[in-house]
Amino acid sequence: MKYPKNANLFMFILMMLFIFIGNGVLPIFFQYIFSFFPNMEIKNQLLILQFVSVIVCFILPIILYIAIKKIPIKELIPMEKLSIKNILILIFLSFSIIPMIQLIAFITNIFYKDKVSDVINIFTSLSLPKALFITALVPAITEELVFRGVILTGYKKSPILIGVLMSSLYFGLIHFTVTQLFYTIAVGVIFALVVKVTKSIYATILMHFILNGTQVIQVYLVREDSTQVAQQVYNIKDILLNLFYYFIYFIISLPFLAFSIYLFIKYNKEKINDLKEENKIIKNDKNRPKAITLFFYINIIVYICYMILAHIAKKML
Numbered sequence: 001m002k003y004p005k006n007a008n009l010f011m012f013i014l015m016m017l018f019i020f021i022g023n024g025v026l027p028i029f030f031q032y033i034f035s036f037f038p039n040m041e042i043k044n045q046l047l048i049l050q051f052v053s054v055i056v057c058f059i060l061p062i063i064l065y066i067a068i069k070k071i072p073i074k075e076l077i078p079m080e081k082l083s084i085k086n087i088l089i090l091i092f093l094s095f096s097i098i099p100m101i102q103l104i105a106f107i108t109n110i111f112y113k114d115k116v117s118d119v120i121n122i123f124t125s126l127s128l129p130k131a132l133f134i135t136a137l138v139p140a141i142t143e144e145l146v147f148r149g150v151i152l153t154g155y156k157k158s159p160i161l162i163g164v165l166m167s168s169l170y171f172g173l174i175h176f177t178v179t180q181l182f183y184t185i186a187v188g189v190i191f192a193l194v195v196k197v198t199k200s201i202y203a204t205i206l207m208h209f210i211l212n213g214t215q216v217i218q219v220y221l222v223r224e225d226s227t228q229v230a231q232q233v234y235n236i237k238d239i240l241l242n243l244f245y246y247f248i249y250f251i252i253s254l255p256f257l258a259f260s261i262y263l264f265i266k267y268n269k270e271k272i273n274d275l276k277e278e279n280k281i282i283k284n285d286k287n288r289p290k291a292i293t294l295f296f297y298i299n300i301i302v303y304i305c306y307m308i309l310a311h312i313a314k315k316m317l
Contacts, residue, residue, distance in 0.1 A: 004166070007154020008295035010065060011170045014146065015302050017057040018174065026053055043125045050134050058142035062150060077149035078199040082206075085267060090194070090203055093260040094210040097190060099253035101211065103246040104183040110239060112178040131216050140208035147171045147188065148195040148204050158291045160279045164192040166291060173303045176310070187211065196275060197268050 030049050034040060066073060082090075126134070147167050155163030168188030172181045191204040265272060282288060 003157035003289050004155045004163075004291050005289065005293050005295075006069070007151045007166070008293045008299065010061070010150055010154065011174075011299050012295045012302070013061055014057065014174060015299060015306075017061065018176065019302075019306060022053045022057045026056065047126060047130065047134055051138065054138055054142050058146055062145055065150060076153050077145060077201050078153070078195060079201055080199045082198065082200050082202055086198060086203070086264075087206065089260065089263045089267060090207055091210065092256075093190075093194075093264060094207040095214070096253055096257040096260045097187070098211065098214060099246070099250040100257070101183045101187060103250045104186060105179060106243065106246045108179050108182050110243070128217075128220055131220070132213055135216050136209050136212035139212060140205050143171070143174075144191070144201055144205045144208055147174075148191055149201055152192055152195060155291060157282065157285075157288050159283050160196060160275065162291045164189055164196065166296075167192050170299070173299065176303070176306060178307070194264075197264075197271050199271070 026049065030045070030052070034045050065071075066076060147170060151170055152163055152167040155166055158166075168185050168191075171188035171191075172185035175181065175184055191207060194203050194207065195201060
């Protein structure tokens with residue numbers, strides 16, 4: 001396997017699939033298919049479209065990658081079992097980082113408003129189990145297989161920090177929204193470090209599901225007012241008050257976040273030491289492959305161009 005050249009190329013393929021297939025061909029195709037089922041509810045149409053999009057844009061590329069490169073799945077995706085103690089620590093850590101995520105998302109949303117909350121509101125028309133399945137469980141499994149599996153493994157010959165940052169950046173880019181960009185990168189860093197230490201994709205699938213699931217449940221709890229909240233125009237006073245609330249919420253969470261990190265480090269001390277030694281060997285390898293390849297620059301350009309065109313299209317509609 002050509003590390004990390006293939007990881008950058010794999011990301012490029014994912015972006016092309018999302019732009020042209022996920023946001024282009026599939027919606028048009030299913031619009032035609034659904035025309036034969038006029039009585040099908042829109043929420044069920046969205047459920048089918050979302051599920052097929054995930055399969056085509058995430059699962060299929062992984063399967064083809066494994067088949068073409070002839071790489072054993074265990075070499076590509078870390079799958080060590082988690083101890084009960086580690087599971088409990090990771091659950092604690094997951095809930096501890098939610099205030100940080102919400103603060104970053106709110107600050108970003110002040111400067112750039114997009115449709116993330118609107119998409120979640122659409123899926124809350126489904127039953128809670130269905131909504132959790134399509135917006136929490138499915139993304140948790142598929143996105144982790146891609147970003148903490150294929151792509152993070154693609155940087156195994158690079159220093160750990162580079163692999164963590166590159167996979168996290170790509171994790172942010174693939175969401176194709178400014179609002180989600182910064183907090184998904186932050187979460188991606190945490191997830192990548194967790195996988196590096198535990199050598200288990202199950203760890204971040206669990207954490208990812210908790211984060212997404214909590215967001216879905218929160219929207220369900222206030223869904224009667226969610227449309228009004230999403231459409232409400234806030235003045236400066238409201239924004240500052242909400243910012244103060246999120247900031248205080250984050251400050252209160254810091255001791256819990258620090259304690260959960262402490263527990264994780266303490267329980268996984270031997271694995272962390274092994275990881276440090278492995279990182280020293282990689283750093284001392286003068287023949288290690290370059291992390292920044294041509295397709296890295298292409299991926300950044302593709303993202304910027306897509307976001308500019310999407311912004312222009314939004315203004316025209």
